[in-house]
Amino acid sequence: MKRTREQMKAELMKKVAAEFDRLLEWGEQTDKPNLTQIENEILARRKKVGEEMIEAILSVQTERDPHEAPACPGCGGMSQDKGLQIQQVETRIGTVSIQRRYYYCPECRVGFFPPG
Secondary structure, three states, X not given: OOOOHHHHHHHHHHHHHHHHHHHHHXXXXXXXXXXXXXXXXXXXXXXXXXXXXXXXXXXXXXXOOOOOOOEOOOOOOEOEEEEEEEXXXXXXXXXXXXXXXXXXXXXXXXXXXXXX
């Protein structure tokens, strides 16, 4: 089911608030943290929120997927749509799980996620 922009925003804001609560709890439980420790905690939380934001935007893109089977990058033949598959992708922000259309070429016996 397609989520509305408001639903996506509410879900992300809830996750951001939870991360901020965890940061505040850490600050209350940590005796005299130095600046590096504080920065490390904030960077870890920022990374987590960034990954959530990437997943949200990519889910919107997946929903707009036209479902047209692309040509096989190897032989140029017809590929078969094998549906949505979960893939772990390493980004500059961190590792995210995304759902992408997966295709298979029966001629080359190779599967692929377009565009690459």
